[in-house]
Amino acid sequence: MSVGHLIESLDGIFGSLTEAALKDFQQSRSIDIDGICGPQTWEQLVEAGHRLGSRLLYLQSPPLRGDDVADLQRLLTSLGFPMDQIDGIHGQHTADALVDFQLNAGLVPDGVCGPVTVDFLHRVGQRFGEAADITRLQEKQRFLNAGSELHGYKIALAESGGLDAVVASLRRSLSDAGAEVLTTHHPDWGSHALQANKFEADFCIGVEIRDQDASVCHFLGEHFESPSGKQLGSAVAKNLQSLVPGISSRGMRLPLLRETRMPALLLRIDDVTTLVRNHHTMSLLITDALRSFVEVGLD
Numbered sequence: 001m002s003v004g005h006l007i008e009s010l011d012g013i014f015g016s017l018t019e020a021a022l023k024d025f026q027q028s029r030s031i032d033i034d035g036i037c038g039p040q041t042w043e044q045l046v047e048a049g050h051r052l053g054s055r056l057l058y059l060q061s062p063p064l065r066g067d068d069v070a071d072l073q074r075l076l077t078s079l080g081f082p083m084d085q086i087d088g089i090h091g092q093h094t095a096d097a098l099v100d101f102q103l104n105a106g107l108v109p110d111g112v113c114g115p116v117t118v119d120f121l122h123r124v125g126q127r128f129g130e131a132a133d134i135t136r137l138q139e140k141q142r143f144l145n146a147g148s149e150l151h152g153y154k155i156a157l158a159e160s161g162g163l164d165a166v167v168a169s170l171r172r173s174l175s176d177a178g179a180e181v182l183t184t185h186h187p188d189w190g191s192h193a194l195q196a197n198k199f200e201a202d203f204c205i206g207v208e209i210r211d212q213d214a215s216v217c218h219f220l221g222e223h224f225e226s227p228s229g230k231q232l233g234s235a236v237a238k239n240l241q242s243l244v245p246g247i248s249s250r251g252m253r254l255p256l257l258r259e260t261r262m263p264a265l266l267l268r269i270d271d272v273t274t275l276v277r278n279h280h281t282m283s284l285l286i287t288d289a290l291r292s293f294v295e296v297g298l299d
Contacts, residue, residue: 019035022035022036022037022041023035025041025044025045025048026041026044029041029044029048029253030220030221030251030252030253031044031252031253031254032212032252040255043065044253046066047065047066047067047088048066048067049066049067050066050067050068050069051067051068051071052067052068052071052072052075052113052118052121053068053115053118054068055068056112056113056114057069057072057090057098057112057113058090058095058111058112058113059090059091059092059094059095059111060090063089063090063091064089064090065088065089065090066088067088067222069088069089069090069094070086070087070088070221070222070223070224071223072090072094072098072113072121073086073087073088073094073097073223074086074223074224075121075122076094076097076098076101076121077097079101079121079124081097081098081100081101081104082097083096083097084261084262085219085221085224085226085261086221086222086223086224087219087221087224087258087259088221088222088258089258089259093261095111098111098113098117099111101117101121102117105120105124107120149177149178149291150174150177150178150179150287150290150291150294151178151179152178153178153179153180153202153203153290153294154179154180154181154182154199154200154201154202154203155174155179155180155181155182155201155202155203155204155205155290156181156182156183156184156192156195156196156199156201156203156204156205156260157170157171157174157181157182157183157184157204157205157206157207158183158184158185158186158189158192158195158196158204158205158206158207158256159183159184159185159206159207159208160185160186160187160188160189160192160206160208161185161187162209163207163208163209163275164185165276165279166207166275166276166279166282166283167183167185167207168183169279169280169282169283170205170207170279170282170283170286170287171183172283173280173283173284173286173287174283174287174290176287177287177290177291179290182195182196182199182201184196189206189254189255189256189259189266190255190256190259192204192206192256193255193256193258193259193260193264194259196260196261196262196264197259197260197261197262201260201262202262202263203232203262203263203264203265203290204256204260204262204263204264204265205264205265205266205267205286206256206264206265206266206267207266207267207269207275208266208267208268208269209268209269209270209272209275210268210269210270211270212268212270213246213247213248213270214244214246214247214248214268214269214270214271215237215247215248215249215250215267215268216233216234216236216237216240216247216248216249216250216265216266216267216268217233217249217250217251217252217254217257217265217266217267217268218230218232218233218249218250218251218252218257218263218264218265219251219252219253219254219257219258219260219264220250220251220252220253220257221253221258225251226257226263226264227298228263228293228298229257229263229264229265230249230251231293231298231299232263232265232289232290232293233249233250233265234249235289235292235293236249236265236267236285236286236289237249238289239285239286239288239289240282240285240286242285243274243278243281243282243285244269244271244274247269252266254266267286
């Protein structure tokens with residue numbers, strides 16, 4: 001109820017109205033809509049409860065997460081102090097942007113977003129352009145060197161278990177196109193994101209089997225939707241229609257997509273038989289979509 005999804009009463013009973021409110025919340029947060037308050041949903045409930053100014057924001061390990069961090073990132077970006085993406089995670093790039101802002105604003109550059117910094121951000125943050133426009137321009141700069149091959153690009157491939165052959169096939173296809181490829185195998189998607197970031201990949205592609213509608217997911221947050229991820233995801237989904245009829249492109253706030261610092265996709269396939277039998281053809285179709293993207297660039 002405190003995050004804006006009303007139920008009739010606080011009676012301690014998880015009934016149909018509570019389930020409906022929970023599903024509404026899950027939909028609003030771009031996470032899986034299953035009506036179950038599992039770890040991911042609980043984390044999002046906690047993050048949604050933070051408002052900018054309700055706590056001090058500063059760099060720590062593990063990094064602070066929340067809607068207040070996303071608001072800070074949005075305001076900093078709109079003022080010309082952008083980071084990789086507005087993801088609600090207070091990492092090093094957000095900390096650096098905050099210090100740069102404090103220096104330029106004549107504030108104490110302590111890297112702590114407290115009441116004085118918040119007040120200044122609110123007073124000047126509405127006078128400039130939209131953060132989404134700035135982040136789009138920032139992503140567009142990534143792919144200015146057009147080419148029909150993937151030479152010079154670094155691509156991280158991730159799978160959470162049981163899809164080694166599929167990832168190996170995709171690795172061969174991408175390597176043949178000239179890309180430098182890192183493959184990671186781990187049940188935790190956050191671990192994949194960490195390795196992709198250390199690899200300084202230009203793209204990250206994850207693959208998993210999921211018993212729901214097939215989709216190609218890109219990052220969608222409260223104030224940011226990856227334009228490169230959305231465009232590339234749509235191209236991949238279009239290419240895969242012949243193998244996986246009905247596969248769609250959609251924005252999601254999933255760990256692999258949110259925690260990577262590069263455009264990332266998560267392919268969620270609902271038919272393991274199709275995936276196993278056609279992984280070679282699928283790899284070629286995905287590689288073709290990537291080739292076309294780097295040749296044309298972000299629209």
